[in-house]
Amino acid sequence: MNDVEPHINTADQRLIGRLKETGRCSWLLATLILLLLTYPFVDVSEEASLFVALLNSALLIVAAFASGQGRRKLTIAFAFAFPALALNGLWLVTSDLGVGIALMGTMILFYCFTIGHLMTYVLRPGTVTGNKLHGAISAYMMVGLLWAFIYLLLEVLLPGSFLNLASDPPSTDVSWRQFVFFSFTTLTSTGYGNIVPVEGFAQSAAILEQLSGVFFVAVFIARLAGLYQPGAGSRASHS
Numbered sequence: 001m002n003d004v005e006p007h008i009n010t011a012d013q014r015l016i017g018r019l020k021e022t023g024r025c026s027w028l029l030a031t032l033i034l035l036l037l038t039y040p041f042v043d044v045s046e047e048a049s050l051f052v053a054l055l056n057s058a059l060l061i062v063a064a065f066a067s068g069q070g071r072r073k074l075t076i077a078f079a080f081a082f083p084a085l086a087l088n089g090l091w092l093v094t095s096d097l098g099v100g101i102a103l104m105g106t107m108i109l110f111y112c113f114t115i116g117h118l119m120t121y122v123l124r125p126g127t128v129t130g131n132k133l134h135g136a137i138s139a140y141m142m143v144g145l146l147w148a149f150i151y152l153l154l155e156v157l158l159p160g161s162f163l164n165l166a167s168d169p170p171s172t173d174v175s176w177r178q179f180v181f182f183s184f185t186t187l188t189s190t191g192y193g194n195i196v197p198v199e200g201f202a203q204s205a206a207i208l209e210q211l212s213g214v215f216f217v218a219v220f221i222a223r224l225a226g227l228y229q230p231g232a233g234s235r236a237s238h239s
Helices: 004-020 024-041 046-067 071-094 097-122 130-157 176-187 200-228
Strands: 162-164 195-197
Touching (some): 024 130
């Protein structure tokens, strides 16, 4: 037991040291944290909503750079990002339903692409670097945002799919801001119960998000186990 504890303490120190390292994924993580800190201001005023929309647009650009592990992949990332930026601006001006559906569909595709390539990078054989840790955390946060857009699209296509119990009386009026909160409580299996999926497709989506959250954490922990392998510190390298 005494031989194991020093090894674990050394691994913990390595983990703290890796988290301090920075890279392209570090900028993505910082942008995501800022977005989640400012998203409550959506619907407070037009200026606040515009700022959050611009921050979300900045997230697309940063995510494109973070996920582009090569010229070809970066080109594909921007092929998703720029239409989403254009549709986002058009949606702010027109609030047209067709534009909104196109925006949500594009955002869903972009998030799927970015999360997939971030996880490909994180799970690549080799040392667990700080940039990979930041990439994994960013991917997890983006999963929560991805499902928020999926829920919003479901609500637009199938009105009444969700019931807002926080309103008095309960209603089916659920905003994107509320879907973000619902998505993260579902992803982490917190489940406060203020928003409830009442239709079949909405319930299926909630189940899939819960499974994806559990699976993600399991994969992430397995990847972190590389930090606790003997000799991991001597094989450290930056990427």
